[in-house]
Amino acid sequence: MTLSDTLANSPHDGWRWAGLDGCRTGWVLALLYSLDTVPRFSVSLHRRLADAVAAANEHGATTIGVDIPIGLSENGPRVADLEARSLLGMRRSTVFPTPVRAVLSATDYRDALERSRQACGKGLSKQAWNLVPKIIEADRYVRPQDEDRLFEVHPELAFSRLAGEVIAEPKKTPDGRRRRLDLLGAALGLSGAELRRLGELRPGAGAAGDDVLDALAVALSARALDTGGGTVLGDGTRDRHGRTMRICF
Numbered sequence: 001m002t003l004s005d006t007l008a009n010s011p012h013d014g015w016r017w018a019g020l021d022g023c024r025t026g027w028v029l030a031l032l033y034s035l036d037t038v039p040r041f042s043v044s045l046h047r048r049l050a051d052a053v054a055a056a057n058e059h060g061a062t063t064i065g066v067d068i069p070i071g072l073s074e075n076g077p078r079v080a081d082l083e084a085r086s087l088l089g090m091r092r093s094t095v096f097p098t099p100v101r102a103v104l105s106a107t108d109y110r111d112a113l114e115r116s117r118q119a120c121g122k123g124l125s126k127q128a129w130n131l132v133p134k135i136i137e138a139d140r141y142v143r144p145q146d147e148d149r150l151f152e153v154h155p156e157l158a159f160s161r162l163a164g165e166v167i168a169e170p171k172k173t174p175d176g177r178r179r180r181l182d183l184l185g186a187a188l189g190l191s192g193a194e195l196r197r198l199g200e201l202r203p204g205a206g207a208a209g210d211d212v213l214d215a216l217a218v219a220l221s222a223r224a225l226d227t228g229g230g231t232v233l234g235d236g237t238r239d240r241h242g243r244t245m246r247i248c249f
Helices: 005-010 049-058 078-093 100-106 109-120 124-142 154-162 174-188 191-202 208-225
Strands: 018-024 025-036 036-046 065-067 150-152
Touching: 018 049, 025 049, 025 208, 036 049, 036 208, 049 124, 049 191, 065 208, 078 154, 078 174, 100 109, 100 124, 100 174, 109 124, 109 174, 154 174, 154 208, 174 191, 174 208
Parallel strands: 018 065, 065 150
Antiparallel strands: 018 025, 025 036
16 A cells, blocks of 8 residues: 555545646646644545646645646746746756747647747747646636635745755756655655655656655645745736736745
């Protein structure tokens, strides 16, 4: 039985917070439960964003963090992205500039480049283009009235909050993975054996180990936002659908 199975099947009466991270086959959902003074968690995999949020709601999540852009600019960079890149310094490249709205209707990467250049004078990275299907999911699903409990969270900023500094080591390197595991272990009060099991945890096909760690870091930022200890980036500008363009951690 995996760590997530054990925790998911246990009764929980405390507050709950959720973190969502996109992966190759859907969304990894991490739920935090505050039992006495030690938070515990469960991890699961869901095909659609709507399914993942519904699962978080069913478990009574009060605050949900999502690692995907929410709120799209029409003609230029979002202030929140610029602020996030500035805060991360040497790790700024982990924040892909959010595509402008015109890109969402592109048929392929070449079309997306042209649409982006026409709308804002710049192209977009291939990494940002690869995020477009999940950005479309969020753009169709998230409503302005959701923003009191649903926040865009960037995992690198979430981990920097836990560390008290920007983590220099990339997450896919052995040192970077160990650093992030240690930070989560300290935040969640995990024993050595539990931390080793977390490092091996995979909620389903298509979900990598770093997706699990990112989802947990996002959930911890959701807890911080819910309890008044989080940070919000952006200038308060709303997109055409009324959603605030912000990044939180």
